[in-house]
Amino acid sequence: MSLRVAGRWAGAFFLSAFVAYGLGSALSGQPAGVALVVLNSVLVAAIGGLAFRALRRAHPGAAWTYLVARGAEAFLLTAGIVLRDRVGAGAGDLAYQVAMLALGLGSLPFCLALARRHWLPRWLALWGAVGYALLAVGTAAELAGVAVGVVLAAPGGLFEIVFGLLLLTRGFTPAGAATTAGPGTPASAAGPGALASAAGAREPITAAGAREPASTAGAAGAGPDGSRARRAALAAGLGLLLMAVLAGWANFAVVQPLVDTDAAGSASRLPARQGALTLAVVALFTVACLDVLVGWALRAFLGRTRPTVALLSAWCRTGYAIVLAVALTHLIAVAGLLRDGAGADRLAAEGHPRLTDFQQVWELGLLLFGVHLLLVGWLSWRSPTVPTWVAALVAVAGAGYLADSVGSLLPAGHPVQVSGVTFVGEVVLMGWLLAHAARHRSPGRRVVPGPDRRPLIPAR
Numbered sequence: 001m002s003l004r005v006a007g008r009w010a011g012a013f014f015l016s017a018f019v020a021y022g023l024g025s026a027l028s029g030q031p032a033g034v035a036l037v038v039l040n041s042v043l044v045a046a047i048g049g050l051a052f053r054a055l056r057r058a059h060p061g062a063a064w065t066y067l068v069a070r071g072a073e074a075f076l077l078t079a080g081i082v083l084r085d086r087v088g089a090g091a092g093d094l095a096y097q098v099a100m101l102a103l104g105l106g107s108l109p110f111c112l113a114l115a116r117r118h119w120l121p122r123w124l125a126l127w128g129a130v131g132y133a134l135l136a137v138g139t140a141a142e143l144a145g146v147a148v149g150v151v152l153a154a155p156g157g158l159f160e161i162v163f164g165l166l167l168l169t170r171g172f173t174p175a176g177a178a179t180t181a182g183p184g185t186p187a188s189a190a191g192p193g194a195l196a197s198a199a200g201a202r203e204p205i206t207a208a209g210a211r212e213p214a215s216t217a218g219a220a221g222a223g224p225d226g227s228r229a230r231r232a233a234l235a236a237g238l239g240l241l242l243m244a245v246l247a248g249w250a251n252f253a254v255v256q257p258l259v260d261t262d263a264a265g266s267a268s269r270l271p272a273r274q275g276a277l278t279l280a281v282v283a284l285f286t287v288a289c290l291d292v293l294v295g296w297a298l299r300a301f302l303g304r305t306r307p308t309v310a311l312l313s314a315w316c317r318t319g320y321a322i323v324l325a326v327a328l329t330h331l332i333a334v335a336g337l338l339r340d341g342a343g344a345d346r347l348a349a350e351g352h353p354r355l356t357d358f359q360q361v362w363e364l365g366l367l368l369f370g371v372h373l374l375l376v377g378w379l380s381w382r383s384p385t386v387p388t389w390v391a392a393l394v395a396v397a398g399a400g401y402l403a404d405s406v407g408s409l410l411p412a413g414h415p416v417q418v419s420g421v422t423f424v425g426e427v428v429l430m431g432w433l434l435a436h437a438a439r440h441r442s443p444g445r446r447v448v449p450g451p452d453r454r455p456l457i458p459a460r
Contacts, residue, residue: 034081037081051067080095094281237430240430264348267348295318323361367406395425397423
């Protein structure tokens with residue numbers, strides 16, 4: 001599928017998703033409404049996949065971020081319609097707001113990448129970036145309890161309509177390509193932008209699934225110390241650092257004190273923790289998204305050692321992130337009960353079991369997480385770059401998570417949390433990745449814009 005055809009499909013999905021979600025929301029509570037919202041989620045995920053396919057060559061970071069953001073949006077919109085029916089309007093609204101926050105933040109690099117590729121006029125890319133930023137700000141205000149309505153969401157929504165119409169006319173191509181070349185025009189007659197796209201199809205594929213020019217692929221990707229490996233190490237290290245901060249606060253400061261008490265204790269504590277629980281939901285869902293990005297960044301960094309094993313490790317961490325997202329629907333339900341003003345009896349009857357369900361589903365997902373760390377430890381041990389002691393600590397951390405996850409399934413329980421000690425391996429890996437990226441920082445290089453790529457700041 002060419003970029004032009006993929007872009008036209010994306011444009012059709014943009015416009016169709018608007019119609020599907022609008023009608024589905026109007027028919028809330030009816031089977032037709034649920035079906036339309038699910039259809040919207042499928043279209044949203046497809047938009048992310050098509051955009052990822054178009055941008056992963058030149059802008060892998062923006063492509064991965066947008067793909068994960070659209071996937072998170074699709075999951076949360078579907079979960080929201082289910083929670084609205086089973087729990088109440090508060091849970092459905094919270095799921096929708098977290099979905100819009102993911103969309104707003106994840107679309108910012110996407111708009112900048114489109115401008116760099118010259119696939120959007122500068123004014124339209126700026127409109128999109130500002131619109132999505134306003135969407136994120138408005139959603140954050142709503143999550144904090146400040147009602148702003150749809151005012152801040154309107155610019156981003158209008159941008160998606162205009163962008164969808166534009167994609168229908170020319171797809172993912174530079175501004176002049178749609179008018180200078182017809183469907184049957186050969187690449188040589190379609191202008192330099194088409195030649196660049198055609199050349200991209202013959203470019204070698206990197207360990208991260210991206211392509212780069214054949215003239216530089218060998219030099220840049222000659223080993224794990226190349227520029228791509230450094231960027232992957234930096235992305236994984238920063239992601240792990242942010243995850244440690246967010247998950248540490250959300251789990252140990254907010255969720256665990258509520259889980260470790262009885263139903264009556266949870267019911268008495270929950271009303272005072274409504275704001276903190278909402279922030280914990282946002283933080284832990286951010287962690288789930290970062291888990292996906294970190295898993296594939298590690299695959300890019302270690303993929304040259306054993307590509308198949310690296311791919312399996314990335315999918316294990318992605319599977320764990322999906323299980324975590326499913327577990328978080330129970331926390332969203334509890335926060336939704338608080339938004340709906342549920343009394344102590346309902347909080348004790350529904351809130352505490354939901355908190356327990358969150359913990360149990362999360363612990364089940366740690367099976368996949370432990371396997372992921374074991375595979376990363378083995379890949380690190382086989383890598384000529386990672387020290388053996390780092391690889392050993394990472395593998396021990398994976399074994400600790402596996403032991404805790406299996407122990408939680410035993411009838412007698414698991415009295416000792418092994419991962420409370422072995423998690424040090426994750427911290428060591430994070431520190432080593434950041435140090436490796438800092439040591440192998442490449443000198444600044446001047447990027448010469450191509451025919452379908454232009455600098456964000458024009459020359460004076």
